[in-house]
Amino acid sequence: MLNPEVLEKLGSIVGKERVKTSKEDLLTYAYDAYVMEYLPEAVVFPKSTQEVSQIMKVASAYKIPVTPRGAGSGLGGGSLAKRGGIILCFTMMNRILEVNTANRYVVVEPGVVISELQKEVEKMNLFYPPDPGSANVATMGGAVQMNAGGMRGVKYGVTRDYLLGLEIVLPSGEAMNTGSLTAKDVTGYDLTRLICGSEGTLALVTKIIARLLPKPKARRTLQAIYNRIDDAGNTVARIIEAGIIPATLELMDKMIIKALEDFAKLGLPLDAEAVLLIDVDGDLETVEKQAALVADFCKKQGARDVRVSNSEKDNEQLWMARRGAFGAVARMRPTCVIEDATVPVSYLTAAIKKVIEISERNRVQIAVLAHAGDGNLHPLILCDQRDAEEMERVEKAMGEIVDYALSVGGTLSGEHGIGIAKAKYLPRQLSGTALEMMRAIKKTFDPLGILNPGSFLEYPA
Numbered sequence: 001m002l003n004p005e006v007l008e009k010l011g012s013i014v015g016k017e018r019v020k021t022s023k024e025d026l027l028t029y030a031y032d033a034y035v036m037e038y039l040p041e042a043v044v045f046p047k048s049t050q051e052v053s054q055i056m057k058v059a060s061a062y063k064i065p066v067t068p069r070g071a072g073s074g075l076g077g078g079s080l081a082k083r084g085g086i087i088l089c090f091t092m093m094n095r096i097l098e099v100n101t102a103n104r105y106v107v108v109e110p111g112v113v114i115s116e117l118q119k120e121v122e123k124m125n126l127f128y129p130p131d132p133g134s135a136n137v138a139t140m141g142g143a144v145q146m147n148a149g150g151m152r153g154v155k156y157g158v159t160r161d162y163l164l165g166l167e168i169v170l171p172s173g174e175a176m177n178t179g180s181l182t183a184k185d186v187t188g189y190d191l192t193r194l195i196c197g198s199e200g201t202l203a204l205v206t207k208i209i210a211r212l213l214p215k216p217k218a219r220r221t222l223q224a225i226y227n228r229i230d231d232a233g234n235t236v237a238r239i240i241e242a243g244i245i246p247a248t249l250e251l252m253d254k255m256i257i258k259a260l261e262d263f264a265k266l267g268l269p270l271d272a273e274a275v276l277l278i279d280v281d282g283d284l285e286t287v288e289k290q291a292a293l294v295a296d297f298c299k300k301q302g303a304r305d306v307r308v309s310n311s312e313k314d315n316e317q318l319w320m321a322r323r324g325a326f327g328a329v330a331r332m333r334p335t336c337v338i339e340d341a342t343v344p345v346s347y348l349t350a351a352i353k354k355v356i357e358i359s360e361r362n363r364v365q366i367a368v369l370a371h372a373g374d375g376n377l378h379p380l381i382l383c384d385q386r387d388a389e390e391m392e393r394v395e396k397a398m399g400e401i402v403d404y405a406l407s408v409g410g411t412l413s414g415e416h417g418i419g420i421a422k423a424k425y426l427p428r429q430l431s432g433t434a435l436e437m438m439r440a441i442k443k444t445f446d447p448l449g450i451l452n453p454g455s456f457l458e459y460p461a
């Protein structure tokens with residue numbers, strides 16, 4: 001429970017109704033999409049930059065830990081109050097402030113839900129490409145702080161690639177801006193990109209300026225069905241090698257197919273070992289040509305059937321299913337841990353085989369989903385966190401997947417970040433010097449160590 005004096009001050013900044021302290025309220029903010037839980041002492045909902053600034057001044061004066069939070073869909077425990085204190089929840093700062101069609105950018109508050117932004121700009125024939133599977137709930141602030149990727153990464157990149165600038169509040173309470181409204185900007189160090197992906201450990205994001213693209217005129221979704229998962233993996237590597245750039249290139253294994261069918265009855269083939277979901281987009285003529293080319297490519301690589309959707313409604317239905325994959329699989333066991341190790345795309349097939357081998361050897365049930373075009377594996381590890389012996393095997397399997405990815409030049413995390421879930425693996429990828437440099441950066445932004453303490457980068461160490 002926070003010092004009553006502090007609660008009083010917080011109440012006077014935002015009003016008592018936006019400071020939550022009841023056990024029921026606190027429990028609601030004690031978890032995200034990872035397996036751990038930490039109870040905060042208060043949850044505060046700011047509505048303006050000025051309020052955020054004042055809250056941080058109080059937190060600094062009393063040295064109270066503050067953990068920022070968007071929708072809490074993060075997969076690494078990043079938005080949990082690991083050291084107690086205040087959860088600063090941005091869901092009430094949710095206005096789209098400007099859509100600038102002349103210069104193709106949008107200015108939003110951090111609590112705007114990604115899919116709401118996408119829908120709004122699409123009405124003006126503009127396009128915000130980053131599209132995490134969680135886009136219907138995740139916020140722009142969370143996406144910036146996690147550098148969220150998603151299904152269109154293979155052609156359009158990730159959140160970082162669309163940021164022009166930010167308004168941030170430092171842990172001291174001082175507000176400042178980074179970047180500019182221009183597409184090009186090389187004035188000094190790129191603080192916008194430093195904040196992007198910093199997992200809420202450096203500063204609070206209170207405004208985001210994001211670049212937009214013209215909306216592609218047409219899109220086709222292809223479903224390539226394989227009897228052998230190796231052929232699906234090889235198709236992905238060959239498509240990329242051949243210089244074809246689909247908008248999305250997703251792989252689902254047989255466990256995912258079955259879970260989706262049980263859940264949504266889409267007519268997916270239950271006897272297949274893998275399905276690739278592939279989108280091509282652009283001008284109508286280019287799209288028709290690319291769809292035919294990709295279909296031909298899949299067949300040559302061993303697809304037993306390739307279905308091309310005929311309408312936007314069919315496209316949507318297939319992608320809704322893909323978005324539902326995590327939920328569908330998660331129903332199978334009490335706990336589902338999502339791995340996110342990423343490999344160079346030419347290692348995709350080898351990596352999938354390795355995951356299968358690790359799963360069998362450790363007797364751990366793993367379903368494989370992948371943003372395959374990016375080499376970004378999402379092994380979904382099904383388990384029961386109440387079973388200590390099983391969780392030991394899960395930990396071992398996770399460590400082995402990470403080690404394999406690193407051994408082929410990959411990374412611990414392609415998009416879900418480190419949080420508390422992967423903090424222990426950091427020294428396997430980063431040198432001591434790199435970690436020290438990161439701590440020095442953390443100290444510069446947050447000398448008191450009050451912002452998201454206990455997360456991946458502890459300061460003081």
Ligand SMILES: Cc1cc2nc3c(=O)[nH]c(=O)nc-3n(C[C@H](O)[C@H](O)[C@H](O)COP(=O)(O)OP(=O)(O)OC[C@H]3O[C@@H](n4cnc5c(N)ncnc54)[C@H](O)[C@@H]3O)c2cc1C
Pocket residue numbers: 032033067068069070071072073074075077078079090110131132133134137138139140141142143144145146147148149150151199200201203204205206326327415416452
């Ligand atoms: C089913 C499912 C599918 C997913 N698919 C994808 C995917 O395809 N690609 C992908 O990249 N991720 C994916 N994710 C992970 C997650 O949705 C993303 O990381 C998302 O960007 C988190 O947004 P959020 O609003 O939920 O942030 P939260 O989980 O609330 O917070 C994430 C981090 O950002 C910090 N933070 C949040 N808001 C602010 C702010 N305003 N200022 C400072 N720090 C802040 C928090 O402290 C925390 O460290 C998925 C998750 C789920 C559950």
